[in-house]
Amino acid sequence: MRQFTKNQPPKLNPTWQQRQIDWAAELVANPSISPKSARVSYFDTIPKPDYRPALSNEQDGLCAYCESRLSFDDSGSPDNSNEIAHWEPIAAPGGLQLMLEWKNLVLSCASGESCNHAQGDQPLGIDAPHARDWSTKMQFQSSGLASSTDPDLDRALKVVRVDGERASELKRARKAAIDGELAEIQRRFSVRTVSRRYLNERVEQLRACPDSFVSARLEHLRKRLAKATMP
């Protein structure tokens, strides 16, 4: 989970603000509305292709949960397979109130076995990645498995980690990203003499880079940095 900056919702017609006003009025008139009806009437009817690009731009084209690259069509727009997800699910306590809050919406990787699908109706119990930088609290094994010593974050990672084929795929992709950094180090230095200067520069480069799985690469570089003795 990489931190990103949350903007205002794009000004489109019908405007997000008008939808929020209509939804707030409905919630007052019908406070016992079921999450399912609320979703069908007030969320599923949103012209989502109009809103996906803004969400994707905020997230540098990456899934807000797993940092994989979103899916794009030939014109470069995030395609319809990317799910608009609720950080606090609609069916979670307080979720109805947040259903149309722009800050509660993130773009998840493609449908099917996506992070959003894995989360389902379960609250993650942690702030969204635009409100807090979780990336420095994540640990990655060389197999690509993600975990955290922060118990709340670790629990959230377990919720969105899909079991089965997709989990293996994600681990493989993270492992490849980590291995890419290690290969570059080995190409430039003998393993024992990697320079702190190179590692620091690479960390700065990656921090500004919209690539997939940057958190995993950064964690491995920081571990190297802690051990590096050459200036």
Ligand SMILES: [Zn+2]
């Ligand atoms: Zn994802």
